[in-house]
Amino acid sequence: MNDEKVYAETLKHIHRLIVQDGLAPGDKLPSERELAERLGVGRSSVREALRALEFLGLIETRRGEGTYMCEIGSHQLVDLLAMFLLENERAKADLAETKWLVERLLLELFCQRQGEEAIGRLEKTVRQKPIDFERFFQTIAEAAGNYLLVRIWRALSAFAAAFAPKPSLADSFYDQLLAALKKRDSAEAIAVWEAHRPWPLSKKS
Amino acid sequence: MNDEKVYAETLKHIHRLIVQDGLAPGDKLPSERELAERLGVGRSSVREALRALEFLGLIETRRGEGTYMCEIGSHQLVDLLAMFLLENERAKADLAETKWLVERLLLELFCQRQGEEAIGRLEKTVRQKPIDFERFFQTIAEAAGNYLLVRIWRALSAFAAAFAPKPSLADSFYDQLLAALKKRDSAEAIAVWEAHRPWPLSKKS
């Protein structure tokens, strides 16, 4: 019945353990040997599961010390994925497009949910020349109120940064966008967005 | 001097091997034992490297057959990250919203790229009562021409299924949507979408 691979099961078990114990970034996981014994599996299976988690950027192993939870969105996975993504032109195009679309979504959400303090932080970012697009959009993303979408954006952004130059946009773009956002006018914001960062929404395939 | 971990080095070696040999999706990798011998490392280290690649969604292992390259993108990755992210109520709401937004995006892309055969498949799906939303949207997603976005949608969809019942929509919704899609009228399609599957794009937090 249960033909699931042991290392995959182990991965789920470890996940359950993390959730149940409420482990936060920085916390220590049980040792490999203890995990193996508690889960009734071999240490090698535990290690294979941990390896997956490590390369996904969820844990960090320190020789002689132990295994620790770490901040998600780590670069390990970004570098690795980028390494493979680089070999595929199509994937690059899809990534760029997806990033663009998600950013447009975030603009829309921002207009419907933003508070005054978010606008204030945006203005501050814009005053700091040269304007940092990543930083600017990070603020928008956080204020958009959808944490999962922010996560997705961060991942896309990190991937894109791994093998594409940062987009350099004119100051006027930020000014116009900010004006639209202040009015909570999502239609205008999107119009500004599409005018300054056009994406060929037309390719056949 | 070289204090890099063996499984990390092995990972790079395997990548180099894949690039040099020009392995494409579907191609077979050397066996674990052969890799271990060629790279002069233990089989367990090879396995740990492969495990990372597998959970990153880059390779697929089939017991008794071998290890194969698979489509690039992110699926396991998104799955796993989501698994760790979706542990609270807030995340569930974000998931539902994100899924809704991504689906709206896919509708837009579909209108700009769809071919006639995609429309045909949609009509076929609609004729099969009861209409399966997942199946219907799967067709739209694939025809939208952005593989990465499809992957993200699939992950979102899978997770949503775990938390919430499948949305049950009136047949008239599919009819109206199909009519709009036939005309490649993204504005109308989105209008139908928002009318039948409304999402409270207004919550403060």
Add this chain to the structure above:
DNA sequence: ACCATTAGGTGGTCAGACCAGTATGGAATT
């Protein structure tokens, strides 16, 4: 109080064994 030593724990790695599937080729059958 200080510092050096030491013992135990931890991750990292390897080798070997065995299991459970699949593929393959040759023998037996038709």
Add this chain to the structure above:
DNA sequence: AATTCCATACTGGTCTGACCACCTAATGGT
């Protein structure tokens, strides 16, 4: 000659036990 069937070799999956390098903390002597 074509087909079926099965032994065999190969593949991934798993466990065990051993050893290394490293870190920490307790120990013990000064």
